[in-house]
Amino acid sequence: MVAAAHFDDEVTQGNDYSLTVTFVDDNGAALDVSNQTFTGAVREVDNGPVLAEHDINDTGAATGVVVFTIPGADTDDFPERTVYDLWMTDSEAFTFMRGDLIVPRRRWVGP
Secondary structure, three states: OOOOEEOOEEOOOOOOEEEEEEOEOOOOOEOOOOOOEEEEEEEOOOOOOEEEEOEEEEEEHHHOEEEEEEOHHHHOOOOOEEEEEEEEEOOOEEEEEEEEEEOOOOOOOOO
8 A cells, every 4th residue: 555645724713614636647647536535624633523524525536636725614623733634535544745734823813
């Protein structure tokens, strides 16, 4: 099995988060992943309780494009540092991407 890709990202507390993943072969051609099922989750620490699950838009899966999103209502409650995993399932589930999701606090400027 191939090791999961590692990608760290950032979303400001309370903002919507979106990550677009494009699956390609070794030659850069899009892979049809429409027969796969995708899931994703954010946790405070590896193997900890799930803080939020990603919403999945796989309408572009036939051309290799899958979009993972989390609404701002969820990121509003995240700690400043979280971890995420994205899974793909055909006959067997496996993690294909993981990383840190940094959540900077909103900065309020008063009058």
